[in-house]
Amino acid sequence: MKKILGIYSGTRQHRIGDGLLARTLFSQRTLGRHVSPFLSLDHVVPTPIPTLVPAADNAIAVRPHTYSNCKMLTLVYQGQLEYTDASGKTELIGAGDVQWVTVSDTTAPGKFRPVSTRRNDVIEMLQLWIDLPLPVSDCPNHLHPAPAEKVVGVDAIPTLNLPEDGGYIRVIAGNCASHRGAVPTSSSFDVWELQLKSRCASELKTVEGRTLLLAILSGSVMINGDQTARAGEVVMLDAQGEGIFLETHASTTALLLSGDPINMLSSAMPATSSVAA
Template identity: 35%
Template sequence: MKKLIGIQGNDRGHWVGDGFPVRTLFFYQDLGKQMSPFLMLDYAGPAEFPSTTERKGVGSHPHRGFETVTIVYEGEVAHKDSTGQGGVIGPGDVQWMTAGSGILHEEFHSESFARSGGTLEMVQLWVNLPAKLKMTKPAYQAIVDKQIPVLDLQNGAGQARIIAGKFDGHQGPAHTFTP
C-alpha cells in the first residue's frame, strides 16, 4: 500500500497571457522531490470566451530543459514555434513539445475557435528532462485523439487514455525521454 503524502490543489487562479485562465495544481518548488520528473500542472478553464477577431493567448516566449504536454478537453489551441513546427489541437488532442536546448513558442486560441467563441478547457503538464538530455534538439509532436488508445478499467472503474508509456499491453503514441 502506498502512503498518501498530501492533497494538493489551488482555488486561486491567474492568467497566462490573455487567453488562458489557469490554476496551478502543483509546482516543483512545492513538491519537487515527490513529483519528479513532473515540474508543474496547470488547469485552464472551463472558461467561456466570446466571439472575437483578436488573438487571445500568449505570445512568443522561451523554454529550455523540459517538455510541455498540453491536453485540450474543449476549444482549440494553435501552437507555433521557432523550429517551424506547429498546428491546431482540439478536444482530445495532445501537443507534446520538447524544449530541450531551447525553443521559442506561442500559444493562442485557434482562429476558428476565436471566431466562434465557446468554452476552453485544457491542462498543461511540464516534464523535466534528465540532466544528460537537457540539450537535446527541440521537437514537437501533435497527437490527435484517434491515435490515443482508450482502455476500459476493471470493475467499471472508468477509462484510461494511454498518451505516453505502456499500460496493460497498450503503448501510447508519444515519444518520451522519461519513463
C-alpha cells in the first residue's frame, strides 16, 4: 500500500475573477513541484445563483493567466455554466459534464457564467489545471491542429461500478481498468471522480512512480486504515507502491489525480491504472 506523505487543507476562499467564491484545495504555489504535473485545483462549493443579478455581475473569469502550455478541466456537479470563448461563441456545460480547454502562450480560456432557470438554483464546480510537457505543436505525433476546447457530456464519460456495491468511478481522463477517459491526453495522467457509498471499502490500484493526490470534495474517508481525510482536504501519497485502500465514514465524493511529474517524463508508453476486484 502507498504511504501517506501528508494531508493538507485548502486555502481560504477567494474570488474567481469577479464571480463566485472558490477554495484552492492545492496548488504548486503552496505544495511545490511535489504535485506535478498538476498545477492547481479550485472548488466552488454549492452556491445559490442570484436570479435577478445582471449577467455581467455573475461572470466567472478564470484565474489570472499565469499558466501556459496546460490543460484546464471544468467539472460541473450542480447547476449549469455558460462558457463564452474569446471569439464570443457560447456553449452550455450542464451537471455531470466536463469541459477541457488547452491553454497556450497565444490562447487563453474565456469566461463562465452560472445559468439559473428557477428559484433556489445552485452551482457547484471544479477547475483543475494540468501542466503539459511540450507545446502541442512540438509533440512528435502532432499532425493536425488539435481542438482548443470541448464539452464532454455526462453520458460520454465512462463509469465503472466498484465491487460489492461500494459506489462507482467516472473516468474523466487517462485510464482505469482498461477504460479510457473521456478527455484526450497528450501526456500520462489520470483523473478519476470517485463516488463512494457510506460505510463501504474499496481498493484501488494505481501506477507506481507517479504523483498521487486524493482531493476530498464531500464526506470523509480513511486511507489504508491509517488516517482520515475530510471535505476540503487533499491527501498526498508516496510514488512507491500501487495500492490504496479506502473506507468511508459517510457518502464521499473525491477526485483521484495520478500523473508523471513533468520533469521525469520518459518516452515509455503510458501505463494503465485499474480497480482491484
